[in-house]
Amino acid sequence: MADATAERRYEPVIGLEIHVQLRTRTKMFCxxxxxxxxxxxxxxxxxxxxHPGTLPTANAEAVHFGLMIALAFGCEIAPxxxxxxxxxxxxxxxxxxxxxxxxxxxxxxxxxxxxxxxRVHLEEDAAKLVHAGASGRIHGAExxxxxxxxxxxxLVEIVTEPDLRSAADAGAWLRVLRxxxxxxxxxxxxxxxxxLRCDANxxxxxxxxxxxxxxxxxxxxxxxxxLERGIDAEIRRQEEIVGAGGEVEQETLHFDPVTGALSSLxxxxxxxDYRYFPEPxxxxxxxxxxxxxxxxxxxxxxxxxxxxxxxxxxxxSSQLARTLAFRGELGDYFEEALASDGAxxxxxxxxxxxxxxxxxxGDSDPADSRVRPQALARLVELVSARTVSQxxxxxxxxxxxxxxxxxxxxxxxxSLALAGADELGGIVDRAIAAxxxxxxxxxxxxxxxxxxxVGAVMRETKGRADGGEVQRLIRERLGL
Amino acid sequence: xxxxxxxxxxxxxxxxxAGEISAAELxxxxxxxxxxxxLGIYLWVADSPGVASGTPLAGVPLAVKDLxxxxxxxxxxxxxxxxxxRPPYTATSVRRLVESGAAVLGKTNMDEFAMGSSxxxxxxxxxxxxxxxxxxxxxxxxxxxxxxxxxxxxxxxGTDTGGSIRQPAALCGVVGLKPTYGTVSRYGMIAFASSxxxxxxxxxxxxxxxxxxxxxxxxxxxxxxxLEHPESIALPTAEGLDGITFGVPPExxxxxxxxxxxxxxxxxxxxVEELGGNLEEVALPHSGHGLAAYxxxxxxxxxANLARYDGVRYGSRAGNGDLVSMYEQTRxxxxxxxxxxxxxxxxxxxxxxxxxxxxxxxxxxRTKIADDFRAAFERVDMILTPTxxxxxxxxxxxxxxxxxxxxxxxxxxPMSLAGIPAISIPGGLSxxxxxxxQIAAPAFGENRILDAAxxxxxxxxxxxxxxDG
Numbered sequence: 001m002a003d004a005t006a007e008r009r010y011e012p013v014i015g016l017e018i019h020v021q022l023r024t025r026t027k028m029f030c031x032x033x034x035x036x037x038x039x040x041x042x043x044x045x046x047x048x049x050x051h052p053g054t055l056p057t058a059n060a061e062a063v064h065f066g067l068m069i070a071l072a073f074g075c076e077i078a079p080x081x082x083x084x085x086x087x088x089x090x091x092x093x094x095x096x097x098x099x100x101x102x103x104x105x106x107x108x109x110x111x112x113x114x115x116x117x118x119r120v121h122l123e124e125d126a127a128k129l130v131h132a133g134a135s136g137r138i139h140g141a142e143x144x145x146x147x148x149x150x151x152x153x154x155l156v157e158i159v160t161e162p163d164l165r166s167a168a169d170a171g172a173w174l175r176v177l178r179x180x181x182x183x184x185x186x187x188x189x190x191x192x193x194x195x196l197r198c199d200a201n202x203x204x205x206x207x208x209x210x211x212x213x214x215x216x217x218x219x220x221x222x223x224x225x226x227l228e229r230g231i232d233a234e235i236r237r238q239e240e241i242v243g244a245g246g247e248v249e250q251e252t253l254h255f256d257p258v259t260g261a262l263s264s265l266x267x268x269x270x271x272x273d274y275r276y277f278p279e280p281x282x283x284x285x286x287x288x289x290x291x292x293x294x295x296x297x298x299x300x301x302x303x304x305x306x307x308x309x310x311x312x313x314x315x316x317s318s319q320l321a322r323t324l325a326f327r328g329e330l331g332d333y334f335e336e337a338l339a340s341d342g343a344x345x346x347x348x349x350x351x352x353x354x355x356x357x358x359x360x361x362g363d364s365d366p367a368d369s370r371v372r373p374q375a376l377a378r379l380v381e382l383v384s385a386r387t388v389s390q391x392x393x394x395x396x397x398x399x400x401x402x403x404x405x406x407x408x409x410x411x412x413x414x415s416l417a418l419a420g421a422d423e424l425g426g427i428v429d430r431a432i433a434a435x436x437x438x439x440x441x442x443x444x445x446x447x448x449x450x451x452x453x454v455g456a457v458m459r460e461t462k463g464r465a466d467g468g469e470v471q472r473l474i475r476e477r478l479g480l
Numbered sequence: 481x482x483x484x485x486x487x488x489x490x491x492x493x494x495x496x497x498a499g500e501i502s503a504a505e506l507x508x509x510x511x512x513x514x515x516x517x518x519l520g521i522y523l524w525v526a527d528s529p530g531v532a533s534g535t536p537l538a539g540v541p542l543a544v545k546d547l548x549x550x551x552x553x554x555x556x557x558x559x560x561x562x563x564x565x566r567p568p569y570t571a572t573s574v575r576r577l578v579e580s581g582a583a584v585l586g587k588t589n590m591d592e593f594a595m596g597s598s599x600x601x602x603x604x605x606x607x608x609x610x611x612x613x614x615x616x617x618x619x620x621x622x623x624x625x626x627x628x629x630x631x632x633x634x635x636x637x638g639t640d641t642g643g644s645i646r647q648p649a650a651l652c653g654v655v656g657l658k659p660t661y662g663t664v665s666r667y668g669m670i671a672f673a674s675s676x677x678x679x680x681x682x683x684x685x686x687x688x689x690x691x692x693x694x695x696x697x698x699x700x701x702x703x704x705x706x707l708e709h710p711e712s713i714a715l716p717t718a719e720g721l722d723g724i725t726f727g728v729p730p731e732x733x734x735x736x737x738x739x740x741x742x743x744x745x746x747x748x749x750x751x752v753e754e755l756g757g758n759l760e761e762v763a764l765p766h767s768g769h770g771l772a773a774y775x776x777x778x779x780x781x782x783x784a785n786l787a788r789y790d791g792v793r794y795g796s797r798a799g800n801g802d803l804v805s806m807y808e809q810t811r812x813x814x815x816x817x818x819x820x821x822x823x824x825x826x827x828x829x830x831x832x833x834x835x836x837x838x839x840x841x842x843x844x845x846r847t848k849i850a851d852d853f854r855a856a857f858e859r860v861d862m863i864l865t866p867t868x869x870x871x872x873x874x875x876x877x878x879x880x881x882x883x884x885x886x887x888x889x890x891x892x893x894p895m896s897l898a899g900i901p902a903i904s905i906p907g908g909l910s911x912x913x914x915x916x917x918q919i920a921a922p923a924f925g926e927n928r929i930l931d932a933a934x935x936x937x938x939x940x941x942x943x944x945x946x947x948d949g
Contacts, residue, residue, distance in 0.1 A: 046567070046568055046569050049793055050788045050793065051549075051567060051568065051569070051793075051794070052549060052555070052557065052562065052565070052567065052670040052671075052788070052794075053548075053549045053555075053567070053571060053666075053667065053668040053669055053670045053671065054569075054667070054668075055666060055667050055702060055703050055704065056704070057701065057702060057703075057704050058704065085784050087783075087784050087787060087830070089787065089790060089807055091790070091792050091803065094788060094792070094793060095784075095787065095788045096784065096786075096787020096788050096790060097784050097787060144803075146792065273831055273832045275783075275784075275827065275830035275831060275832070275835075276830075277780060277781075277784070277830055277835070277839060280673075280674035280675035280705075280781055281671075281674050281703075281704065281705065282704050282705075283704050283705060
C-alpha cells in the first residue's frame with residue numbers, strides 16, 4: 001500500500017495506450033488468414049514477408065472495424081487519414097518499417113465512460129521472435145528465430161487522454177473498454193494471448209496542481225492484475241523520488257510481475273528516431289458515407305449504455321446491471337429469458353443468471369449450455385410461485401445444465417414440488433402431536449424449539465416444504 | 481527466310497502470325513545472340529520461351545530489366561545483396577505481357593536498385609554502349625536500352641524513376657516511354673522510390689512502344705496506387721502535327737546542354753514546324769529545382785524501401801552471428817557505394833529536426849513543379865525538350881563526381897516529379913552518337929505523345945542502330 005500521506009500530497013495522472021488485434025478474416029495489408037497458434041511461418045506470403053517488389057493493400061474489413069471502434073467512442077473521423085512508415089530495424093519487422101498512422105489518424109476526440117479518447121489509428125502487428133537460451137530475451141540468447149504468422153495482423157491503437165487517477169481506475173476502465181470491444185465483436189480482447197495489450201503513461205503531481213509532472217511509459221503489461229500492480233509500483237517509485245527532492249526522468253520502463261521491479265528499457269536520449277513519412281504505397285484512407293453508415297449500423301448497444309438501461313428500466317442494482325452488461329452474452333441470455341415471461345421479477349432473474357447459472361457454465365456462453373433461457377425463466381417463476389423451494393430449484397438447474405429439458409417435467413419426475421396447503425396442514429398437525437416436549441418449550445417462550453417440529457415436517461415431506469410457510473402454520477396452529 | 485534482326489517487335493509478331501517465322505525460331509535466334517552478348521547486357525538468359533501461341537504478342541522475345549520479379553528466376557536489381565534470390569511470385573506488368581504472348585528472353589543489367597545514370601553502379605559490372613563500347617549506355621535501364629540498340633532483344637521493358645528509361649533510350653538511340661504514374665502496376669517491381677517509380681517499354685520504334693504499353697496497363701488490386709487508363713492505347717498512325725502546339729521551356733532547353741545535343745534539338749524544332757506543328761515558348765519556372773527536390777525525395781523513400789535487405793529472410797547474409805553485426809556486415813558487403821550514399825542521404829533527410837527543411841520543402845517544390853506543368857498545358861498540347869544534356873559519356877568519366885552524374889537527369893526529373901508521361905525518341909546523331917528528344921504531355925496523354933512521336937520519327941528517319949552487338 002502506498003503511504004497514506006503521500007497519497008494525499010501527490011495525485012497520479014495516468015493515460016493508457018492500448019493495442020487491439022482485430023478479428024478480421026485476413027491480415028492488414030495482404031490476403032493471409034490470421035493465425036492462432038498454428039505451425040510457425042505457415043500463414044505468410046510475399047507481402048507480409050516483405051519480399052522485394054511487394055506492395056501493401058489496406059484491408060477493408062479492418063477499416064470497417066476501426067471505424068466501428070472510433071464511432072462507438074463518438075470520435076471525429078478524419079475525412080482523409082494517412083498511413084505512415086515508422087522506420088526501425090528489428091528482425092520481427094520484415095520491411096524495416098511498420099505501416100502505421102501518424103499525424104492524421106483514422107479518428108480523434110472520443111469518449112468512453114469518463115475517460116476521453118485522444119486518438120484511434122490503424123497499423124500492422126510485428127512478427128513474433130522466439131529466443132533460445134536461458135534468458136528468454138534477445139540479450140544473451142543463443143539463437144533467435146522469427147515466426148511471421150502474426151506479422152501483419154491488423155491492430156487498432158487507442159490512446160486515451162490522461163484522465164485516470166489511480167491504478168484501480170485504470171484497471172476498471174480497461175475492463176469497460178474490453179467489454180465494449182467484445183460487444184463490438186471486433187477482437188478477442190484477451191490480454192494473456194496478446195489480442196489486447198496495454199501500455200501506461202504515468203506521472204504524479206502535487207494534489208491540486210494543474211501542470212503535469214514528467215511521465216514515464218510502462219510497457220506491455222499482459223494482465224489486468226499486472227497492469228494495476230505495475231502502475232501502483234510506478235506511482236510509489238515516483239512518489240519516493242519526488243518525496244526525496246529528486247526529479248522523475250522521462251523513460252520507458254518494463255515491469256517484472258514476478259519481482260514487482262521496474263527496470264529501464266530506454267531513456268529519453270535513447271528514444272528512437274522513427275523517421276516517419278507518408279507511406280507512398282498507399283493512398284489516403286477516405287471513408288465514404290456508405291462506409292461510415294455501414295460501420296454505424298454494425299454497432300450494437302454497448303455495455304455502458306446497456307448497464308444504464310438495466311438500472312433505469314429494470315431497476316437492477318448497479319452491480320447486477322454491470323455484471324450482465326459487461327459480459328454481453330450474459331446480458332443477451334438474461335434479456336431472452338426475461339422476454340419469455342413478462343411477469344418475472346427482473347432482479348430475481350438477474351440474480352439467478354449471474355449467480356446459479358454462471359456457477360454452472362463458468363466463462364462459457366450460457367447460450368451454448370443445455371439450459372434454455374425459457375427454461376431458466378420458468379424455473380425462477382416456479383420458485384417465485386412457491387411451487388418449488390430454493391434448494392429444489394438448484395437441483396432442477398443441475399439437471400437442466402446436465403441434460404437440458406423442461407423444469408416442470410423435472411419437478412414432476414423427481415417429486416420436487418412443494419407440498420400443497422391441505423397436505424402440509426395434516427403433516428404439521430401430526431408433527432405437533434408427535435413433539436409434545438418441543439411444543440411445550442415453544443409455548444414457554446423458547447423460540448429455538450420450533451426447529452424440532454419444522455425438522456419433523458421436512459423429514460415427512462422429504463424437503464418439499466417451504467421452511468417459512470411451515471413455521472407460519474405451526475405458530476398458527478399453536479395460537480402463537 | 482526473313483532476317484529476324486530486321487524486324488521490330490510488332491513486325492516480328494506479324495511475321496509469326498503470318499507463318500513466316502516460328503516463335504521458337506525467333507526465340508532461339510535471340511537467345512543465341514543474348515548468350516553471345518559481350519556488352520554486359522544480360523544477368524540471366526532463359527532456356528526456353530514457355531509461352532502460349534495465338535496471343536497478341538505471338539511469342540516475340542522480351543528483355544526484362546532485373547528490377548522485375550519473376551517467379552523462380554534470379555531477380556537481383558543488380559545488387560549483390562540479392563545474389564541468388566529467386567522470387568516466389570511474378571510482377572504484374574511482366575505477368576500481363578507474358579499473358580499477352582511475350583516470351584521472357586532474359587534479365588537485363590542495370591544500376592543497382594535503379595540508382596544511377598550510367599549503369600556503372602551495377603553489382604555485376606557495367607554495360608557498354610553498342611554505339612561506342614568505351615561509353616556508357618545510360619541508366620538505370622542501361623541493359624534494356626543497350627539490348628534493343630544492339631539487337632540482342634527485339635524489345636525490352638525498364639523502369640523510370642527520374643529518367644531511367646528515357647535517358648538510356650536517348651544515349652542508345654532507341655525509343656523509351658515513361659508512362660503516367662499509376663497506369664502500370666508497380667507490384668513486383670523492386671522499389672527504389674515508390675512515389676516516382678514507373679515501368680515502361682524500350683523499343684526500336686514508337687509503334688513497338690505503343691504495343692507493349694497497351695499490354696502493360698490496367699488497375700491492379702495488388703497496387704493501391706495503380707489506375708485504370710481512361711483510354712485504350714491505339715497504335716500510332718499520325719504522319720503530321722497539324723494544329724498541335726509544342727511548348728519549348730527555356731529552363732530545360734538552354735543551360736548546361738552541350739552544343740551537339742542543342743543542334744539536334746534545333747533540327748527537331750524545325751521538323752515540328754515542317755510537319756505543321758506550332759512552337760511556343762512556355763515557362764516551367766520551378767523545374768530548375770527539380771533535381772534538388774528529387775535527390776531528397778527519392779533517397780528518402782529509398783532509405784525505407786531498402787531497409788528490408790537485412791539478411792534475415794532472403795538474399796545474402798554476413799556477420800558474426802550477432803544481430804547488429806548481421807545488419808551492418810550484410811548491408812556493408814551487399815550494397816554498392818551509390819546505394820549507401822542514397823540511403824544515408826535519405827535517412828538524414830527524414831531525421832527528426834531535418835524533416836521539414838528537407839523532405840517537407842522538397843514535397844512543396846514537387847507540388848510547384850506539377851503546378852508549372854498544369855499551367856503550361858493550358859497553353860500548349862505537349863512539351864518538347866532534349867532528353868539528356870549530353871550524349872553518352874565515357875565509362876568512368878563521372879563515377880568520381882556524383883553531382884555531374886546526377887545532372888544527367890536534369891531534363892527528365894521534372895516530368896517524373898509531376899507524374900506525367902514522356903517519351904524519348906532518337907532525334908539524330910552528334911559526332912556519331914545518338915541524341916534523344918523528349919515529348920511530354922498531361923497525365924494520360926500517352927496516345928497524343930505516341931502519335932506525335934510517330935509523326936516525328938517518320939520525318940527524322942533515324943537509322944543506323946548497330947545490329948552487331
